[in-house]
Amino acid sequence: MQLARVIGTVVATVKAPGLEGVKLLVIQPLDRHLAPVGSQLVAADAVHMAGPGELVYFVAAREAAEAMPDRFVPVDHAIVGIVDAVRSLAGDDPAEGAS
Amino acid sequence: MKLARVVGTVVSTINSPDLDGRTLLLCDLLDPSGTPAGGYLIAVDSVGAGAGETVLILDEGNSARQVLAAPGAPIRTVVVGIVDTVTGKEPDIRPAAAGAAAATRRSPKAPRRRGGGTRSDADHA
Numbered sequence: 001m002q003l004a005r006v007i008g009t010v011v012a013t014v015k016a017p018g019l020e021g022v023k024l025l026v027i028q029p030l031d032r033h034l035a036p037v038g039s040q041l042v043a044a045d046a047v048h049m050a051g052p053g054e055l056v057y058f059v060a061a062r063e064a065a066e067a068m069p070d071r072f073v074p075v076d077h078a079i080v081g082i083v084d085a086v087r088s089l090a091g092d093d094p095a096e097g098a099s
Numbered sequence: 100m101k102l103a104r105v106v107g108t109v110v111s112t113i114n115s116p117d118l119d120g121r122t123l124l125l126c127d128l129l130d131p132s133g134t135p136a137g138g139y140l141i142a143v144d145s146v147g148a149g150a151g152e153t154v155l156i157l158d159e160g161n162s163a164r165q166v167l168a169a170p171g172a173p174i175r176t177v178v179v180g181i182v183d184t185v186t187g188k189e190p191d192i193r194p195a196a197a198g199a200a201a202a203t204r205r206s207p208k209a210p211r212r213r214g215g216g217t218r219s220d221a222d223h224a
Contacts, residue, residue: 001123001141003109003178032106032125032139032152046173049113057109057141059173063160067173080173081114086125088107089150094168 001057002051003030003083006050010042025050025079027058032086043077044068057082101140101156102182104131110186117172123177124148126156131185134138142176143167155180 008026012019023045031037032057043058046067050056056079059062065071066080103126111123122144130136133153140156145166148154157163160175167177
């Protein structure tokens with residue numbers, strides 16, 4: 001799992017079967033200091049509560065589909081949690097709390 | 100599997116139900132000599148790993164769900180071990196205390212001990 005910031009939404013009317021009702025969000029993966037890293041991607045929102053600007057964590061690959069109500073959907077990135085805080089365990093600086 | 104160092108936790112109240120009650124650890128990936136290899140992972144703890152510890156991370160879904168006995172959970176990355184030492188051509192990793200690890204992190208530019216000293220220490224340990 002990795003941290004990401006939600007930066008937008010995707011609306012699609014024509015979708016593969018199984019994707020009806022699935023909220024799609026554009027996310028920007030972040031490093032642990034919350035700096036953008038890598039390219040933006042589209043993830044399904046498995047918590048149904050994430051919105052633009054929020055700090056979330058997502059899971060990739062086959063496990064993303066496991067997060068959806070129907071486990072056999074064409075989803076390869078899914079948001080599985082909204083971050084309240086990222087805490088350092090030993091005085092290192094990982095990243096201060098969420099937005 | 101991957102070597103990593105625990106550097107933090109991720110706190111989340113709104114999450115997938117399968118993640119309820121699980122500890123999420125922020126782990127910096129390491130190369131075998133113990134230096135950060137770039138990149139990090141958020142992993143579910145299964146062994147009670149703590150601050151600054153060097154850990155073994157499993158990054159494959161089926162095995163992860165088996166370790167956690169959580170079939171159908173959207174989990175792929177799990178901390179499955181706490182590393183005592185890694186031996187090989189590179190200087191040995193000696194994770195030991197969190198304090199020592201923290202000290203190492205505070206001076207990332209400091210040269211690591213290399214070669215004979217470290218090795219003979221390990222031999223006599």
